[in-house]
Amino acid sequence: MNAAPGSGREEPSDGAERLFELPPELAIDTAIARRVIVDFIGNQLRQAGFSRALLGLSGGIDSALVAFLAAEAIGPENLLCVLMPYRTSSPESVEHGRLVVDRLGCASDLVDISPMVDGYFGRGGEVGAGGEAGLDSAPLRRGNFMARERMCVLYDRSVVWSGLVVGTGNKTESLIGYTTLFGDSACAFNPIGDLYKSQVRQVAAAVGVPEAIIRKAPSADLWPGQTDEAEAGFSYPELDRLLFWMIDKRRTDEELMALGYPLAMVERVKRLVAISEFKRQVPPVAKLGPRTTGVDYLYPRRRPGSARK
Amino acid sequence: MQPLRIALAQLAPHLGVLDDNLARHRELLAQAREAGAGLVVFPELGLTGYQLQDLAAEVAMRKDDPRLLDLAAETHGLSAVLSFVEEADDHRLFIAAALLEDGEVRFVHRKLFLPTYGLFDERRFFAAGDRLRVVDSRLGVKLGIAICEDFWHLGVPETLALDGAQILINVSSSPGRDLAAVNEVGLGTAVSWRTLMRTYAQLTTSFVVFCNRVGMDETISFWGGSEVIGPSGNAIFTAPLFDEGLYTVDVELGDVRRERIGLPLLRDERPELHLRELRRILAHRTDLDLDEASEEGAPGGGDAPGGRRAKLS
Numbered sequence: 001m002n003a004a005p006g007s008g009r010e011e012p013s014d015g016a017e018r019l020f021e022l023p024p025e026l027a028i029d030t031a032i033a034r035r036v037i038v039d040f041i042g043n044q045l046r047q048a049g050f051s052r053a054l055l056g057l058s059g060g061i062d063s064a065l066v067a068f069l070a071a072e073a074i075g076p077e078n079l080l081c082v083l084m085p086y087r088t089s090s091p092e093s094v095e096h097g098r099l100v101v102d103r104l105g106c107a108s109d110l111v112d113i114s115p116m117v118d119g120y121f122g123r124g125g126e127v128g129a130g131g132e133a134g135l136d137s138a139p140l141r142r143g144n145f146m147a148r149e150r151m152c153v154l155y156d157r158s159v160v161w162s163g164l165v166v167g168t169g170n171k172t173e174s175l176i177g178y179t180t181l182f183g184d185s186a187c188a189f190n191p192i193g194d195l196y197k198s199q200v201r202q203v204a205a206a207v208g209v210p211e212a213i214i215r216k217a218p219s220a221d222l223w224p225g226q227t228d229e230a231e232a233g234f235s236y237p238e239l240d241r242l243l244f245w246m247i248d249k250r251r252t253d254e255e256l257m258a259l260g261y262p263l264a265m266v267e268r269v270k271r272l273v274a275i276s277e278f279k280r281q282v283p284p285v286a287k288l289g290p291r292t293t294g295v296d297y298l299y300p301r302r303r304p305g306s307a308r309k
Numbered sequence: 310m311q312p313l314r315i316a317l318a319q320l321a322p323h324l325g326v327l328d329d330n331l332a333r334h335r336e337l338l339a340q341a342r343e344a345g346a347g348l349v350v351f352p353e354l355g356l357t358g359y360q361l362q363d364l365a366a367e368v369a370m371r372k373d374d375p376r377l378l379d380l381a382a383e384t385h386g387l388s389a390v391l392s393f394v395e396e397a398d399d400h401r402l403f404i405a406a407a408l409l410e411d412g413e414v415r416f417v418h419r420k421l422f423l424p425t426y427g428l429f430d431e432r433r434f435f436a437a438g439d440r441l442r443v444v445d446s447r448l449g450v451k452l453g454i455a456i457c458e459d460f461w462h463l464g465v466p467e468t469l470a471l472d473g474a475q476i477l478i479n480v481s482s483s484p485g486r487d488l489a490a491v492n493e494v495g496l497g498t499a500v501s502w503r504t505l506m507r508t509y510a511q512l513t514t515s516f517v518v519f520c521n522r523v524g525m526d527e528t529i530s531f532w533g534g535s536e537v538i539g540p541s542g543n544a545i546f547t548a549p550l551f552d553e554g555l556y557t558v559d560v561e562l563g564d565v566r567r568e569r570i571g572l573p574l575l576r577d578e579r580p581e582l583h584l585r586e587l588r589r590i591l592a593h594r595t596d597l598d599l600d601e602a603s604e605e606g607a608p609g610g611g612d613a614p615g616g617r618r619a620k621l622s
Contacts, residue, residue: 028488029495035551036485036530043525298362300527303325 030206041073049307052163054080059093076106147183164188177276316346321524324358352522360526369396401436470513485532511542
């Protein structure tokens with residue numbers, strides 16, 4: 001997808017912003033974002049009766065940023081970063097994960113998920129627990145399985161570490177549904193779920209996430225050479241800007257086209273948002289009794305008596 | 310005239326934990342007294358936290374609740390405005406702000422406008438108040454007390470000023486949102502509120518005292534930034550964003566007189582014109598005769614020619 005004409009992008013003025021392209025309407029006050037998010041992480045843990053946290057560190061910018069902010073909120077000694085490569089993962093992913101761990105001085109753990117994934121799908125002609133059909137399973141199945149395997153590892157480690165799992169998904173991927181339900185989206189709370197990818201980059205630059213991580217092309221790293229933008233067919237700055245006007249600013253299709261977006265892209269993104277609605281909500285419960293959770297039994301998650309003793 | 314020392318208790322309540330919040334109020338009241346304050350203002354729902362949902366009924370207090378009276382007992386020689394969930398005799402729940410003075414609960418304002426849109430869901434859990442009155446205070450001036458959204462309706466500060474208030478007090482739990490890049494404070498909500506406060510102070514030629522909470526309830530962060538604005542619309546004090554604290558500021562109440570002599574906007578107000586036009590507008594909106602559009606029991610009933618009957622189908 002080519003840059004939308006008339007998007008009015010400006011050349012970023014300061015050095016840090018030259019690391020990436022930032023549509024001007026997505027620019028935020030990073031000091032306030034940082035303050036709110038750091039307070040949020042501390043509050044979520046404290047209110048739940050925890051002092052420690054853990055997260056899956058992929059080597060990408062989202063989890064790197066959350067690691068930086070969590071370390072700031074609770075101290076690196078209370079943060080565990082778990083690196084969970086699969087045998088085909090890019091070696092750069094683990095390298096970049098280590099870069100973050102070294103920079104923060106937090107605890108880390110490396111768990112190779114290959115035996116679990118291969119144990120299910122099979123490998124090299126050897127049938128796995130998932131049966132013969134697993135041997136030539138599609139990338140979608142394998143990618144989802146890996147994401148959920150990582151979730152299993154994180155939640156298992158959370159017991160040993162005595163901490164809560166911090167989410168690392170951003171607003172862009174959540175809105176278009178580029179996540180695995182109960183996989184990478186599983187968490188106790190998510191500090192960056194209301195930041196578009198472009199805004200994640202902005203805050204990451206402000207808090208000192210290593211440049212190599214900010215610069216590289218975002219990837220789910222499920223197969224060699226995969227990138228988000230190649231898979232989706234449009235760039236994050238374009239997509240973020242479209243979502244911002246569509247969702248946050250409630251613009252109609254005609255207005256979005258006037259902003260420079262082709263109708264085909266508008267329709268495609270709207271469809272992605274609509275078909276992934278289920279991923280952003282808790283599963284519906286059939287209403288039968290007088291008081292039903294999520295319907296007419298409405299309590300804050302954190303209230304007197306809700307914290308772990 | 311001795312300056313009035315105002316203490317803004319920009320605190321972070323614990324959601325649903327009344328005892329903690331009562332203790333915190335007591336502590337800050339004592340601190341304010343020590344600091345020589347004559348007026349202490351606490352934020353909206355400072356005694357309960359904001360995002361209560363179904364907890365509202367569990368933390369509600371009647372206005373003669375012993376816990377409230379205990380707090381009032383610590384206000385000898387002091388005026389304090391604090392906020393809680395009030396349960397009425399008929400068990401309606403209100404977001405309320407009370408004026409405690411000289412040992413008693415002198416006045417309770419019930420929030421008039423309950424935002425139920427966007428991230429707000431107040432009307433689901435609370436009843437809306439229906440009285441807007443100023444209150445005489447030991448400070449020698451009348452106070453006009455309002456709660457958060459009340460001040461997003463022009464008629465509220467105007468009515469309070471016309472009713473004789475010289476200090477307009479707004480207690481808030483304003484959620485920070487609309488993060489922006491290039492403005493005064495980087496937060497859309499804060500900019501809007503600052504604009505409102507300065508405008509109201511200037512147009513009513515009154516002091517405006519704004520106390521907004523900090524801390525977080527669930528996913529919402531409250532931005533603080535409490536302020537005292539002088540009667541010419543000038544910010545006398547602005548508390549930091551997000552930082553908990555008790556902030557004191559001295560004001561000259563005599564500034565109200567000076568401003569109103571020099572800029573007699575209130576003198577020139579024409580409430581009778583307003584009332585007449587409002588009656589007409591209301592009649593037009595409801596497509597009713599003027600008489601019928603008036604509230605039941607309201608005096609007058611309009612001064613337009615009668616005879617038109619309601620056109621109800």
